[in-house]
Amino acid sequence: MKAFVMKEIGKVGFTDKPIPQPGPVDAVVRTTSGLICTSDTHTVSGGMGPKEKNLTLGHEAVGVVHEVGSEVRDFRPGDRVLVGAITPDWGSAAAQNGYPSQSGGPLNGFKFANIKDGIFAEYFHVNEADANLAKIPDSISDDVAVYCADMFSTGFMGAEHGNIPVGGTVAVLAQGPVGMMATVGARLRGAGLVIGIESVPRRQEIARTYGADEIVDFTKEDVVERVLELTRGEGVDTAIEALGADSTFQTAVKITKPGGTISNIGYFWEGEFVHIPRVEWGVGMADKTIATGLCPGGRLRMERLLRLLENHRVDPTHMTTHRFSFDEMERAFEVADKKLEDVIKVLITF
Template sequence: MQAYCMRSIGETGFVEKDRPKAGPNDDIVRPTKALVCTSDVHTVGGAIGEREDITLGHEAVGVVESVGDGVEAFEPGDRVAVGAITPDWGSLAAQDGHPSQSNEALGGWKFANVKDGVFAEYFHVNDADANMAHIPPGVSDEAAVYVTDMMSTGFSAAERAGIPIGGTVAVFAQGPVGLMATKGASLRGAGTIIAVESVPERQELAEFYGADEVVDFTESTARMPRGLTSGRKRVGTRHKPHTSAGPLP
């Protein structure tokens, strides 16, 4: 099969590779839509060190091609979204609510880091029952692919921030992930959401996704987050993250 790879730092290209095989708890997926993340660009630039002919990409949706004998929730032909973070859910870190640190630092980030990614004719998904989700019939592949990283990363940030109902939160930068953090804060019940952003189009999107105040950091500092909250600091304890090893929502 053909795969789009990082050949070495600063060099990319197509490579002929063997089609991956599923282990007992794994699936093989044929991607239908995928996105390029800024992390892919950083990887090629050498941000995580040398990689030789590793398949790039970690944001994809597709169709299940084959399943391992132990997989219960999926079968060939299912349309699925695959999380950018695919931990080994039996690891201590994942069981304790830190799936991105599965077995090692950033060990839950496997695609295009410690194993081949999704920019290929087929790709491998470990612990498929927990690392994939069915795409509802009314949701297009084009829409579902944004769940795999941008939406899940922003929502996860809001969850891990432990935002109390009615609390105040500032979200710095309103790019795709920042916007999803803003929306996640809204869904978590934040009382006041302050978006920090200087680009007018992103400022408008921040308000659309739930920001109550938009601060342009290039202008007067009087309306910076500390000023808007009268200097108040949060008092309380941090919420413990949810520790379930269940599938993506």
């Protein structure tokens, strides 16, 4: 089969690989649609993550079951399925303790293009199929369902971990795809005011479509001053950091009121430390909670996210700015990596 791989740090391209084989409880899926994630480009640039040559990239996919292991009960070849970006080992101690995304060690529920080949190939392997696959309803097309794999799951997690009170105030720092879905999640969780922090006009526009009541452009005004103005000097109940930058994280701490929550969903891929501003943190005593997490995966999570699509709670296709075939993957990856042409999300069809 054809696979799109990281040939070495900084270099990508196609190679041929054998079609994977399922273990007794596993499945092999024929890929039909995938999305390029910023973390894919971070992997290739040498940020935190694997360094293996010829590692197949990608972790956001839907497809059709090609083959299942002898012990798989609920899925058969021909089923159209969604696969979460995170495919935990559900029997692990971490999963039993309530943290399946960390099964096998920190972030090790994140297997695709991390500790095994990813999904940018004609076929890919899924561990524990009954627990990590979800059937896609006939009413949902592949190009829509694929957003559940990561963007929905991660973005909504930002709101879920944010302890948002009904009618509360929320700031979402950065309106990339995950930030946009955090904005949607904040509205779904009952926020009364959602403030989007973003400088790119197209992203500002789409963020408003997704429910941002106010937009603060950090290139034109002081974010802390403006957020305090919008919240009558109090700060927000919840600040969702959706970028993964030290400066943005510090801003999140500064704009959160005492007793509020900083919910981090950003991927900090460079630097040795992330800093907490001491005074605005109340010198460690302001009851500001810092919540972190890795994109939740698993069948139940994916089924719930598909239900939001089935009942038209959100339309993710506003984020699809570019579409390429798998044969055009090198150009597609360049567009995503270099952020060309006002790209937001790149869809790959197989």
